[in-house]
Amino acid sequence: MAHALTISPTMLRVEALRQLRNPYTLAFTLAMPVGMYLLFGAGASYGAMSAGHGNVRFYVMVSMAAYGAAVAMTSATSSAAVEAAQGWGRQLAMTPLRTTGYAVTKLLTALGAATLAVALVFVVGAATGAEASDGWRWAASAGLVLGGALLFGLYGLGMGLVFRSDSAATLASISLTFFGFFGNVFMPLDGVMLDIARFTPMYGVVALARWPLTEGVLTTGQTDQPWAVALNIAVWAVVFAILVACGSKRSRARR
Amino acid sequence: MTTARASQAPIVLQLDGIERSFGVGARTVRAVDGVDLVVHRGEIVALLGPNGAGKTTTLDMLLGLIEPSAGTVRVFGERAAEAAASGRIAAVLQTDGLLGDITVRESVEVIASLHSRAALRRVPEVMRRTGLEPLARRRVSKCSGGEQQRVRFTLALVADPEVLVLDEPTAGMDVTARHRFWDVMRAEADSGRTIIFATHYLEEAEQFARRTVVMNRGRIVADAPTARLRTSLGARAVAATVPADRAADLVAALVATAGISDVRNDAGRIRLRAVDADAAAFTLLRAGARDLEVTAPTLETAFTALTED
Numbered sequence: 001m002a003h004a005l006t007i008s009p010t011m012l013r014v015e016a017l018r019q020l021r022n023p024y025t026l027a028f029t030l031a032m033p034v035g036m037y038l039l040f041g042a043g044a045s046y047g048a049m050s051a052g053h054g055n056v057r058f059y060v061m062v063s064m065a066a067y068g069a070a071v072a073m074t075s076a077t078s079s080a081a082v083e084a085a086q087g088w089g090r091q092l093a094m095t096p097l098r099t100t101g102y103a104v105t106k107l108l109t110a111l112g113a114a115t116l117a118v119a120l121v122f123v124v125g126a127a128t129g130a131e132a133s134d135g136w137r138w139a140a141s142a143g144l145v146l147g148g149a150l151l152f153g154l155y156g157l158g159m160g161l162v163f164r165s166d167s168a169a170t171l172a173s174i175s176l177t178f179f180g181f182f183g184n185v186f187m188p189l190d191g192v193m194l195d196i197a198r199f200t201p202m203y204g205v206v207a208l209a210r211w212p213l214t215e216g217v218l219t220t221g222q223t224d225q226p227w228a229v230a231l232n233i234a235v236w237a238v239v240f241a242i243l244v245a246c247g248s249k250r251s252r253a254r255r
Numbered sequence: 256m257t258t259a260r261a262s263q264a265p266i267v268l269q270l271d272g273i274e275r276s277f278g279v280g281a282r283t284v285r286a287v288d289g290v291d292l293v294v295h296r297g298e299i300v301a302l303l304g305p306n307g308a309g310k311t312t313t314l315d316m317l318l319g320l321i322e323p324s325a326g327t328v329r330v331f332g333e334r335a336a337e338a339a340a341s342g343r344i345a346a347v348l349q350t351d352g353l354l355g356d357i358t359v360r361e362s363v364e365v366i367a368s369l370h371s372r373a374a375l376r377r378v379p380e381v382m383r384r385t386g387l388e389p390l391a392r393r394r395v396s397k398c399s400g401g402e403q404q405r406v407r408f409t410l411a412l413v414a415d416p417e418v419l420v421l422d423e424p425t426a427g428m429d430v431t432a433r434h435r436f437w438d439v440m441r442a443e444a445d446s447g448r449t450i451i452f453a454t455h456y457l458e459e460a461e462q463f464a465r466r467t468v469v470m471n472r473g474r475i476v477a478d479a480p481t482a483r484l485r486t487s488l489g490a491r492a493v494a495a496t497v498p499a500d501r502a503a504d505l506v507a508a509l510v511a512t513a514g515i516s517d518v519r520n521d522a523g524r525i526r527l528r529a530v531d532a533d534a535a536a537f538t539l540l541r542a543g544a545r546d547l548e549v550t551a552p553t554l555e556t557a558f559t560a561l562t563e564d
Contacts, residue, residue: 010368010375014361021356087351091410093320094339094346095369 006101015109025075028173029117033068034124036186037061042128052214054132059213061125062141066206067180068117069149071173074156076110078169081160081247107153114149118142132213140212148205151233152176154240155201161247176202188219201239204232267418267449268294268317273326275312286312287323288473294451296417299444301464301481302453305562309473310453311349314422317451318346330418342370342414347407349422355396359387359406362395367413374413385409385439401432408436412443419443421452425459437463457555461485471562485551490516491532492552495544496524505542509535 019025041047041060051059083089084102092102122130122142132138159172180186183202184194197203207216207229216224275287287309294300302310315321316328319336330338338344353362363382367374382388385405390398395406404424411419424440425433440463444450454460460467460481467484469477477484497505502523509518514530525544529535532549539547 006369008365008368011365014357014365017361018354018356083354087348088354090320090348091352091366092369093336094318095342095366095414096340097369 005104006096006098007105008097011097011105012108015105016112019072019076019109019113024170024173025072025113029068029072029075029113030120032071033064033117033121036067037064037121037124038128040064040187041125041130048129051219052210052217053134053137054213055130057125057128057130058132058137058141059210061121061130062145062209062213063185063206065118065121065142066145066148066202066209067176067185068121069114069145070152070179070202070205071176072113072117073110073149073153074159074176075169075173076106076113077153077156078160078172079166080106080110081157082164082166082169085161085164110153111146114146118145137212141209144205144209144211148209148233151201151205151237151240154237154244158240158243158247161244162250164247184218190220194218194220194222198228198232201232201236204229204236208233264296264298266293267296267331268292268451269327269329270313270317271327271329273313273316273323273328275309275316275321275324285473287316290326290470290473290475292468292475292478294418294449296449297447298449298451298466299464300451301460301467302451302470303455303457303460303467303558304453304470305455307472308470308562310470311422312473313470314346314420314451314453317420318344342374342416344418344420345411345414345416346420346422347404347411347424349426352407352410353395353403356394358392358394359398359402360391362406363387363409363413366410370414374415377413377415381409381413385412386435400427401429401436404428404432404436408439416448418449418451421450423453423455425454425456457553457558461553469558469561476561485553490514490528490530490552492526492548492550493529493532493535493539494524494526494546494548495536495539496546497539497542497544499523501542505539509538512538 037060041057041064044056044060047055047057047060049056080102084092122138132141156169156172159168162168163171179200179202182193182197183200183206184197185202185206189197207224211229216226216229218224270290270292273287273290274285276283276285278284290309290313302313304310312321316323317330317335319328319334319339328335330344333341335344357365360378360382363378364375367378382391385408387405387409390402395403398406404427408424421440425436428436437459440450452459452464464481467477467479467481468475469484502520502525506518506520506525509515509525509527512535515535516528518525518527525539527535536547536549
């Protein structure tokens with residue numbers, strides 16, 4: 001009984017509402033990806049041009065959804081780590097909720113927010129002419145976007161544990177905007193910029209999310225190698241895992 | 256050490272030789288350095304001490320928030336963390352401890368829901384008792400310091416704990432809020448809860464706790480009924496107005512008496528300090544003194560004497 005996994009539906013509900021009430025979350029995870037899709041996808045003159053197994057709108061839609069999902073995960077996990085280290089964590093420590101229950105609750109909330117971000121962009125995309133040749137390509141892209149967002153859940157957790165202040169959560173989310181620009185997410189890069197992009201953390205997950213559409217073909221005509229995409233994701237997963245390990249060691253040392 | 260009634264009641268808290276240090280190597284700080292403490296059911300205990308005396312660290316170990324470096328903590332015979340998880344011991348934490356972006360009711364509901372369904376059903380009644388109903392829909396960040404403290408108090412009560420731990424519960428409250436807080440606390444104590452609270456307001460220990468434990472530098476330097484602690488340390492102050500013609504003789508006689516000190520004569524009003532205040536008062540009254548006043552030393556005096564090196 002004492003070690004059973006305690007999860008409270010009330011806590012899940014309140015945590016979900018917190019996400020929706022947070023103006024920052026709303027702006028960066030819901031409004032910004034949709035806005036950028038409308039600007040660079042639906043509203044752009046090249047939007048209807050074909051790309052891989054669909055059109056450019058679909059390509060932009062997946063990119064923006066990946067960004068929104070990554071921000072949702074990062075902000076949720078970084079604030080979860082910060083809260084646990086602060087007073088609220090002490091309050092929760094005096095209840096039957098254990099670390100596992102807390103982690104599961106926060107992960108479910110984070111995935112919920114990420115799913116909402118993806119769903120919103122996809123619905124707007126479907127309504128404004130984003131096209132793919134087969135229905136499964138939509139589902140596969142959405143699934144890969146959410147899977148890739150887990151990597152940024154790890155990143156947010158690490159940032160929250162290492163810096164453990166409210167500004168850590170903000171810093172973690174804002175840094176994703178840079179990862180987006182330099183990771184070939186927002187606009188197609190070329191030349192040296194593209195060479196640099198291949199080494200940045202968002203490049204791999206976005207390339208993977210676009211795979212059902214492009215099969216690795218870039219706007220420049222170059223083709224990503226599957227192993228290179230996998231390597232990017234694997235290396236950053238290790239880097240973020242090390243960040244988490246450092247952070248949790250640091251927060252344990254204070255106890 | 257404690258009152259007869261309390262020592263017959265079952266033991267709820269037991270600390271045996273607990274120690275706790277922070278940091279490593281040369282920078283190690285011994286926050287708690289060998290504390291033994293037994294609290295029986297129904298006791299109200301004040302933990303008094305200056306900042307850095309080890310009060311918060313001791314209470315954190317009672318709640319299972321931190322583990323002692325040495326010694327054992329037993330709450331109802333269980334490990335402290337287990338007693339806290341089952342809701343038998345609960346605490347009002349010092350500052351923080353709340354999420355600013357959720358409402359008062361949501362805060363209480365989340366904590367209650369983690370404890371049990373019974374606790375969740377209790378939420379409206381507990382919020383009524385602590386006067387939080389009018390604030391239920393307000394965000395915690397919009398509440399005043401005193402209101403937030405009432406939220407923390409409600410979070411502690413919602414599990415219906417047998418032991419309440421309060422870490423400087425009235426810090427940051429104004430006088431009115433402090434009085435209201437202790438009124439509610441008194442009602443909780445009357446309903447049979449065991450209460451242990453840390454404070455550096457001496458008057459709170461005097462007014463509220465029957466037993467006071469004084470800590471300094473990680474150790475217990477005194478543990479006694481509050482009233483006895485007050486009287487056993489320092490003599491009482493005695494003052495009386497005496498007839499002018501007898502004042503000089505009387506002063507001379509008093510100064511010569513053992514156990515009497517600090518005799519002063521301010522225009523017929525004699526003031527002194529006496530270990531045996533009754534005897535001093537008798538001497539004064541027999542000499543025709545009027546307006547006799549005997550005052551016990553404040554805990555402040557006792558406290559200073561105990562924590563001075």
